[in-house]
Amino acid sequence: xxxxxxxxxxxxxxxxxxxxxxxxxxxxxxxxxxxxxxxxxxxxxxxxxxxxxxxxxxxxxxxxxxxxxxxxxxxxxxxxxxxxxxxxxxxxxxxxxxxxxxxxxxxxxxxxxxxxxxxxxxxxxxxxxxxxxxxxxxxxxxxxxxxxxxxxxxxxxxxxxxxxxxxxxxxxxxxxxxxxxxxxxxxxxxxxxxxxxxxxxxxxxxxxxxxxxxxxxxxxxxxxxxxxxxxxxxxxxxxxxxxxxxxxxxxxxxxxxxxxxxxxxxxxxxxxxxxxxxxxxxxxxxxxxxxxxxxxxxxxxxxxxxxxxxxxxxxxxxxxxxxxxxxxxxxxxxxxxxxxxxxxx
Amino acid sequence: xxxxxxxxxxxxxxxxxxxxxxxxxxxxxxxxxxxxxxxxxxxxxxxxxxxxxxxxxxxxxxxxxxxxxxxxxxxxxxxxxxxxxxxxxxxxxxxxxxxxxxxxxxxxxxxxxxxxxxxxxxxxxxxxxxxxxxxxxxxxxxxxxxxxxxxxxxxxxxxxxxxxxxxxxxxxxxxxxxxxxxxxxxxxxxxxxxxxxxxxxxxxxxxxxxxxxxxxxxxxxxxxxxxxxxxxxxxxxxxxxxxxxxxxxxxxxxxxxxxxxxxxxxxxxxxxxxxxxxxxxxxxxxxxxxxxxxxxxxxxxxxxxxxxxxxxxxxxxxxxxxxxxxxxxxxxxxxxxxxxxxxxx
Numbered sequence: 152x153x154x155x156x157x158x159x160x161x162x163x164x165x166x167x168x169x170x171x172x173x174x175x176x177x178x179x180x181x182x183x184x185x186x187x188x189x190x191x192x193x194x195x196x197x198x199x200x201x202x203x204x205x206x207x208x209x210x211x212x213x214x215x216x217x218x219x220x221x222x223x224x225x226x227x228x229x230x231x232x233x234x235x236x237x238x239x240x241x242x243x244x245x246x247x248x249x250x251x252x253x254x255x256x257x258x259x260x261x262x263x264x265x266x267x268x269x270x271x272x273x274x275x276x277x278x279x280x281x282x283x284x285x286x287x288x289x290x291x292x293x294x295x296x297x298x299x300x301x302x303x304x305x306x307x308x309x310x311x312x313x314x315x316x317x318x319x320x321x322x323x324x325x326x327x328x329x330x331x332x333x334x335x336x337x338x339x340x341x342x343x344x345x346x347x348x349x350x351x352x353x354x355x356x357x358x359x360x361x362x363x364x365x366x367x368x369x370x371x372x373x374x375x376x377x378x379x380x381x382x383x384x385x386x387x388x389x390x391x392x393x394x395x396x397x398x399x400x401x402x403x404x405x406x407x408x409x410x411x412x413x414x415x416x417x418x419x420x421x422x423x424x425x426x427x428x429x430x431x432x433x434x435x436x437x438x439x440x441x442x443x444x445x446x447x448x449x450x451x452x453x454x455x456x457x458x459x460x461x462x463x464x465x466x467x468x469x470x471x472x473x474x475x476x477x478x479x480x481x482x483x484x485x486x487x488x489x490x491x492x493x494x495x496x
Numbered sequence: 497x498x499x500x501x502x503x504x505x506x507x508x509x510x511x512x513x514x515x516x517x518x519x520x521x522x523x524x525x526x527x528x529x530x531x532x533x534x535x536x537x538x539x540x541x542x543x544x545x546x547x548x549x550x551x552x553x554x555x556x557x558x559x560x561x562x563x564x565x566x567x568x569x570x571x572x573x574x575x576x577x578x579x580x581x582x583x584x585x586x587x588x589x590x591x592x593x594x595x596x597x598x599x600x601x602x603x604x605x606x607x608x609x610x611x612x613x614x615x616x617x618x619x620x621x622x623x624x625x626x627x628x629x630x631x632x633x634x635x636x637x638x639x640x641x642x643x644x645x646x647x648x649x650x651x652x653x654x655x656x657x658x659x660x661x662x663x664x665x666x667x668x669x670x671x672x673x674x675x676x677x678x679x680x681x682x683x684x685x686x687x688x689x690x691x692x693x694x695x696x697x698x699x700x701x702x703x704x705x706x707x708x709x710x711x712x713x714x715x716x717x718x719x720x721x722x723x724x725x726x727x728x729x730x731x732x733x734x735x736x737x738x739x740x741x742x743x744x745x746x747x748x749x750x751x752x753x754x755x756x757x758x759x760x761x762x763x764x765x766x767x768x769x770x771x772x773x774x775x776x777x778x779x780x781x782x783x784x785x786x787x788x789x790x791x792x793x794x795x796x797x798x799x800x801x802x803x804x805x806x807x808x809x810x811x812x813x814x815x816x817x818x819x820x821x822x823x824x825x826x827x828x829x830x831x832x833x834x835x836x837x838x839x840x841x
Contacts, residue, residue: 283652297751299644306753307628308807310784313750318743318781321665328783330746398663401675402747405658406642408651436663438673439655462653 155209157202158481159220160264160473163187163238163291166194169474170205171481173216175275178209180477191241199254206257217258217484218251221267221476223294228309231261237327238291260483264288264476266303266312268469269296271479272413276470284411285403286469287314287396288476289418293335297407302486315339319398337395338425340418343371346388356384375421386424393425397432404437404464415469422468433466440464500554502547503826504565505609505818508532508583508636511539514819515550516826518561520620523554525822536586544599551602562603562829563596566612566821568639573654576606582672583636605828609633609821611648611657613814614641616824617758621815629756630748631814632659632741633821634763638680642752647831660684664743682740683770685763688716691733701729720766731769738770742777749782749809760814767813778811785809 153172160167166185170178181204185197206215224236231248233239251259262270269278269286278284282301288294293315297304304311315335316328323332324342336342350356351363358377363369377385400412414422433440445463469475498517505512511530515523526549530542551560569581576593578584596604607615614623614631623629627646633639638660642649649656660680661673668677669687681687695701696708703722708714722730745757759767778785790808814820 295751299649304644304752306784307755307809308753308784308788310787311751311753313753313784316750316783317747319663319666321743329786330781330783398666402662403751405661406640406656406748406751407649408653408656408658410652436675438661438675439651439653439658441674442655443653464652 154214154216156216156481156484157205157218158267158477158479158483159198159202159218160267160477160480161187161194161198161220161222161239162264162476163223166197166201167477168198168201168205169477169481170209171478173485175478177474177478179205180474181205187239191239191245195250195254199251202255206255215257216488217260218255219260219262219267219480219483220247220251221262221264221480222247223264223292226261226263226309228261228305231259233261234309258484258487260480260487262303262480262483263294263296263309263312265294266296266305267477267479267483268294268415268471268475269298269312269413269479270303270482271471271475271477272415272469273298273301273479274482275478276475277413277467278411281411283407283409284413285314285407285409286413286415287334287338287399288416288469289338289340289414290416291339291341293333293339294416314399314403317399317402319395334395334399338392338399338418340371343374343388343392343418344369346391347374347385350384350388356382358382359384371418371421375424378421378424389421389424390428392418392421393428393430394432396425397429398436400429400466401433401436401440404433404440408439408443409464410462411465411467413467413469415471415475417473419468426468430466499559499561501561501826501829502550502563503612503822503824503828504543504547504563505612505822505825506532506539506543506565506567506584507609507821508568511542511546512822513543513546513550514822514826515554516823518830520823522823524550525819526550532584536584536590540595540599544596547600551600560602561833562605563600564605564607564612564825564828565592565596566607566609566825567592568609571606571608571654573606573650576604578606579654603829603832605825605832607648607825607828608639608641608654608657610639611641611650612822612824612828613639613760613816613820614643614657614758614824615648615827616816616820616822617760617814618643618646618824619827620823621820622758622812623756626756628752628754629758630659630752630754631758631760632679632683632744633761633814634683634685634759635761636684636686638678638684639761659744659748662744662747664740679740679744683737683744683763685716688719688733688737688763689714691736692719692730695729695733701727703727704729716763716766720769723766723769734766734769735773737763737766738773738775739777741770742774743781745774745811746778746781746785749778749785753784753788754809755807756810756812758812758814760816760820762818764813771813775811 155172169180295312295314320332324336326333500517514525640657640659665677669681671678
């Protein structure tokens with residue numbers, strides 16, 4: 152049996168934990184009911200309880216390499232601290248790394264959740280075989296992760312990869328980050344809901360208005376369902392989602408010239424609703440894409456990918472769904488351990 | 497005496513060549529009168545003649561490491577070919593590398609001119625001591641070079657670093673690359689001239705109109721002179737230059753989180769005219785910059801830089817002027833040779 156690591160996905164709402172072996176096989180996955188809103192101490196107790204249970208179950212037959220935790224926020228990796236997390240306000244500046252290490256006596260790696268997702272997709276998902284990938288995760292917000300030469304690009308202070316805050320409309324919607332017209336304001340689930348409310352207020356979306364009246368929980372998913380059924384107002388919203396993603400991706404392709412750009416997160420399930428507008432924008436706006444666009448059919452495209460991508464720029468949906476961050480988190484301590492062995496050689 | 501390399505700056509107008517030793521000392525610099533417009537064969541002859549002369553002069557006392565050439569265009573480094581160069585149309589798809597190697601029997605490295613400039617500034621200019629820098633060169637067009645972990649980031653097909661084609665106005669001016677509202681359309685010398693012509697046509701720039709009538713060669717430099725003298729129309733143009741640079745830089749800082757962003761090229765001489773608007777935009781638009789902005793005075797800023805930058809994001813003018821690309825070109829064969837020695841160890 153391979154040795155294994157434990158990945159933790161500390162989401163904005165729920166806590167999920169998995170034991171994953173070095174070959175990428177999920178040994179066990181625990182989707183706890185632990186609500187993150189119940190606070191830090193409660194979550195830490197639940198997390199450590201589940202980790203101990205998994206470590207005990209698989210620890211007899213193979214060694215536990217370590218624990219990786221994906222957190223929706225800005226991580227100070229040097230201090231092992233969550234610097235800033237809009238969804239986890241009581242975790243701010245808390246020494247997560249030291250606390251968990253003390254409780255469990257095992258090495259812990261903290262990572263931004265979108266970075267973990269990028270690593271997960273590169274390891275076991277659509278990015279397999281590529282050393283350089285850029286991922287956008289479209290969820291409540293828009294996160295990003297950049298993997299260069301097989302490693303997450305953290306930047307000087309661990310804040311790199313904030314592609315959700317690329318300006319796509321210089322005089323657009325004000326963003327929580329202080330900027331105007333960030334990608335996040337047009338391509339997140341929150342943005343889709345907001346654009347639906349705006350369209351209703353302008354009297355342009357009678358069907359959406361009815362649906363929202365009837366269902367106080369009506370969300371981005373509901374807007375998508377209307378778009379699929381051909382509702383014009385809902386389709387226009389996903390056209391904006393696609394256009395904004397296309398503007399940002401075109402700039403990213405001109406800057407990085409990577410072989411693969413991956414779109415993940417909950418909103419990526421609406422791929423068929425937004426991707427035509429997105430790809431049209433990228434084709435028009437990026438001459439680097441135009442020079443490297445995959446030619447031919449979807450079959451050629453897959454064949455090309457199987458070849459390791461040849462020399463074309465692939466823009467694709469993520470493959471691992473909501474597990475990308477969980478699997479990427481489990482991969483973190485494995486990378487640390489591989490580096491240690493490399494140095495020892 | 498140190499061994500040396502020969503750098504070539506094959507500009508859009510002139511050819512410049514320098515012998516530079518491994519410590520960065522310029523042994524001799526030749527600014528030829530060779531006009532690039534006279535064609536490829538003529539330029540190749542002139543280039544090889546000057547290289548031979550420099551090699552003979554310094555070759556007795558120290559070894560020639562190799563030759564590096566900066567070219568304004570997209571380079572296929574694997575094939576040693578200029579893929580695309582708007583300013584050097586007759587060099588397209590020409591096997592420069594093999595041709596010069598054959599003529600001179602010495603190793604040759606080809607590089608995009610903005611990449612060479614970034615490398616030059618990192619080696620001997622303002623980027624000294626930083627492993628990661630991003631440079632924008634504001635000239636006829638807007639070029640870019642990214643240095644990560646000490647090496648130029650080329651991307652999959654050598655087309656990375658095209659920061660001049662970041663979208664800053666999604667429905668803005670059409671660019672030669674096919675996009676709308678590229679940074680290049682607002683921050684290049686060409687753009688400054690165009691904005692002056694537009695302001696004159698709108699009747700908003702009487703002084704610029706007079707100057708342009710009197711001087712058919714009136715250019716971006718002339719617009720700058722008027723801005724310095726307080727002419728409102730000229731100042732508004734440089735405000736647009738600064739705003740556009742600020743929008744692009746804010747996105748780059750959110751994406752990369754590097755310690756240093758360098759603004760070079762001819763238009764960077766107008767730093768005092770555009771940098772206030774640029775920095776104001778960056779401060780407003782990038783929360784990564786806000787979290788890492790250099791605090792205090794210019795003296796603190798320099799002290800901080802002398803410390804290796806600490807943890808702040810520095811946005812600065814280039815230091816080497818038009819020599820950045822020439823010196824960076826000379827550095828190219830030295831890097832190749834260092835890598836070979838590293839592998840041999």
